[in-house]
Amino acid sequence: MPLKTLPDIVPAPAKMLLDFIRSIEAPRGYGTIYGNNQDKLPVPLTSMTLDQVIAAGSGWSKKFGSSAAGGLQFMRLTLQQIKKETGISGDLVFSAGLQDRLGYYLLLGRGYADFIEGKLGVVAFGKALAQEWASFPVLADTRGQKRPVKRGDTYYAGDGINKVLLKPEKVEAKLQDVLELAGAVKARQQKTKATSAALVAAVNDNPPPIAPAPAKPKPIRKSGRFWTWAGTGGISLTTIVEKLGFFQLDYRVQIALLVVVVGFAVYAIATMTPIRNALGLKSK
Incomplete structure (x- = not known):
């Protein structure tokens, strides 16, 4: 199976959603580790390499209770899986930019592209987000990891660890904002493409006149x-x-x-x- 690719660019609608997730998962920013214990690190998290973060994760789990790190609270196993799937270098710095790219990769894996295209509904995509980020609620009654859960519960209800940190209405409102922004971006791109095509057609239909050759003086x-x-x-x-x-x-x-x-x-x-x-x- 060919390796997947880590995106180089995060589209504006996806960045809006990632910023929202980060504001819930890690309000203190990209340098956060589980339990807000980042001040106990010898160097800032955003100065460490991906391999260093992965290597330190097991120790954080024992010391702080979880390996979750960064603005999106990446689990150690999640980072290992992304590295394996994409083949990215472990020497990359765990910067804000890299974290956004990693987060967008996770969104794509949870159906973000289909959601933007209208092929995946808000409820289904909301459940996918809740499966990736435990602090997010499911948007309708469903089967969770441990047991049936109701709208507003964490997908991992019953594990004794995770809990919801926001109301489902807030998630739905943000997802609607993301859809509207995606629609606006798409409309602008289509307008730009149409304008470019019209200009090309106009030039092809009305080529610049060829200047007449200068008249030769009579002998x-x-x-x-x-x-x-x-x-x-x-x-x-x-x-x-x-x-x-x-x-x-x-x-x-x-x-x-x-x-x-x-x-x-x-x-x-x-x-x-x-x-x-x-x-x-x-x-x-």
């Missing part, structure tokens, strides 16, 4: 503006030839006019962006 020879300027130069030269009787002018005047027209055309064409890019010139 100089295909540029309309190039031919416009070139044509402008040609028209100006034709106009001069026809209107001014170019060939009838003095050759020096002819040369001057040609320089002006050609210079104007060259300047206009050279200032075009495609021309400058083609020539590797930077725009000012």
Whole structure:
């Protein structure tokens, strides 16, 4: 049979229930040992390792009457069983955090998951808690360990040791609180999951637009503006030839006019962006 696993995280509803159990079993906290004899220990209980607590348990039973230790009053045999089932290291410190994880493991073993899911009723789960923690009452008449017991009795009635420390109504009220918190946590998780799914769907249905590739500049020879300027130069030269009787002018005047027209055309064409890019010139 594969080893079970000790939970790493204790959910909020389970922590609420464990805090309630601890307030009844050990009001003085995680460092308590049976009979509130923790002040007689050489070191605080929460500084000891799990193996040290287990080893000391038999001595506490002889000296104080029970091996119950910690905020949830773990019995020595219970700790040994959890260690065997989960394979956890005995070198772990018996801290508050470890005790909560151990307590949650016990809750799971008593049907906590089914209780939260509505598969196990309050009365049945209440009996399971009473079987684990003797100070808790059964919530309906039932068969106890030694004899039939009535609502409000300890499951271990008749053993001459254990007794109930709270009313069944208080247990029922707390279990209802646990259910409500579990429901709220589940609803929040479902809402978060639904929101995440909606966001993913929205992104899939409306992917971001793909930016168009930048337009490539037209080759100089295909540029309309190039031919416009070139044509402008040609028209100006034709106009001069026809209107001014170019060939009838003095050759020096002819040369001057040609320089002006050609210079104007060259300047206009050279200032075009495609021309400058083609020539590797930077725009000012």
